[in-house]
Amino acid sequence: MKLFPELYIFLFYFFGIVLWHFVKHLAPNLTPPLISSTLLGLHKTPDSALQFITHLDFNRLDTKTKCLAVAVAARSPSPKPALQLLKQTVTRAGGGAGVRDVFGGLGSAREQLGAKSSILFDMLIRVYCELRMGDQAFQCFDLMKEKGIVPKVQTCNDVLSLFLKLNWTEKAWVFYAEMFRMRVKSNVYTFNIMLNLLCKEGKLKKAKEFIGYMESLGGKACWCSIAC
Template identity: 30%
Template sequence: MRRNIRFSGTDLDFVNIAHSHLIHSQWENLHPLSTSLTPFRVKHILLKLKNDDVLSLEFFNWVHNCNPSSHTLQTHSILLHTLANNRKFKTAHSILRRIINVNVASSSNTLFDALLCSYRLCDSSPLVFDAVFKTYANLNKLRDATHTFLRMKEYGFLPTLESCNAFLSSLLQLRRAEVALAFYREMRRDCISPNVYTLNMVICAYCKSGDLPRALETLEKMKDMGLSPTVVSFNALISGYCNKGLLGLALKMKSLMGNYRVSPNVVTFNTLINGFCKEGKLHEAYRVFSEMKVANVAPNTVTYNTLINGYSQIGNCETGMRLFEEMGRNQVKPDILTYNALILGLCKDGKTKKAANLVKELDKDNLVPNASTFSALITGQCVRNNSERAFQIYRSMTSIGYSPNESTFGMLISVFCKNEDFDGAVQVLRDMLDRSMTPDSGILSALYNGLSRCGRKRLALELCSEMEAKRLLPEGFGQEKIAITSPENGTNN
């Protein structure tokens, strides 16, 4: 049973005196009272100030600085009601982030209940709960946001469209496309009308979940909802088609943009260029690049990087270098990805000296080599079957804290095996295992067979046993070989 808590005379006098000092800006008279603050007194002072959000916040912060133990979830809640009533949502979100980050409230349910408890006392607005929902969404705390949304509905409070959009955005960032679509359906059932930003995210969610027909249907329904698609709407669909390899449909979607009086932008062209490059269709990618220039859409660093990387992957470093020179003429600033793509192209073509010279040019653009730079240089030496130089670069790479990926490790082991330097191959394999990486079964077979030919089957067996113990042995690899070379079978070379 709830009991009415009454002021004692001392509390009532304290609250009235403090309130009088506050409204007359007599802060110097307040300081002697700071040691006598209690959560109960702070709460009632804030209640008396509830119509003045500026003074409420000043007092709240003053208490936080001089006697923070006087603040409780209840005092925070009263301030939040005051801020929401006066539509000071930016400040409310800041207070909420503090509550959440320092665990003033142990859970979203605790926070909701505290606000609900003081809701009528503060003559508050449902927007205070909306602020909580939006804050959880912006902090990517999806479970707390979901719980708050359900509690709001339980009490008849609906979130604003802006907060729903924040939640949808957070879901997409965290790759929860199916949940985003389910939430959108819930919005529609609750008669929360979407805007273009909402529907763009819905299109994106359908694309990410692989349902391109529904994505297209959503775009086509925009007009019936009194909304017009934007370039973002089309870019989402174009990206969806490109990710599925449906490049013809992606181009068709670009051609439809004019029907909606929407012009393609740099993202549109970059998405198409990337789609063609991923499929190895460099001729079509370059045609889109040319169309981009005709449309007076200026290529950016991403555009050039995509094309240079595409040409590098097929070993056409000459075209990559021409594009790099064009970047300079057009005053488009290269980044480390630009250089890495060029270096990789040169290395794949065996032009390791030119690649090394490019590395030296990084300083001019205030760039620093990264793991991909070293991996490209290792690739170049592996192409030339120069295992010793490749290993030197590998050692330089690891000495400054970069770790090769599985592909780079595989190349190193492979080139050592080709040169019949099995000690080097084993050393690289052990480094790979130390990083908990599983070697490729083909490369491992080459090393195993090489060791066996050299009469070092025992070492091959030991390596297999080590990998098996670490659960890094490729599935199905070596079972028969281990049986053949086991001590019980008497083949311990």
């Protein structure tokens, strides 16, 4: 039986029929608009959307369609599928899309789905941090700042932690200052990262002053992680 892509979409929309065994066969003929339409139709059932995505050659999709797939996958209870798709999107194996392209694609998908949270951009920064792509993580943070989107403190901690591991001490302080300007409220993990940074720089006096500042805010230093 020969099933044209347009007929597949028709069956899906009007009868709710998901013919998974045809999807892989049809994949080479499914255009980005058809794939996007299907993803949007499945966005309320992320498990079905993920099943649809697995039948496609994800690396052959354009960046905008990949980002929509990520946004739909992000509605799943587990963040793992969306994070994995994002990794494929930003690495060379998946075409190595640039930060601005991916950020723009996620922004477009966010609008299409009527989402308002920062979760997609937080995920993108998290992926860059896991891949130890510090410059890209900072660039994504800057793009969020330009759009007036405030990242979660956990996301900022991921960036600071990466900078600490990479010995990018100056960038870490610049990033911390930007957090302050964006009014991202630091938590105990943020303070401990910065305390470790001071110790790594050999600024023990400032480290002690910083501990006092933390305690005045109700924070507590995690001595097991401090390398003073």
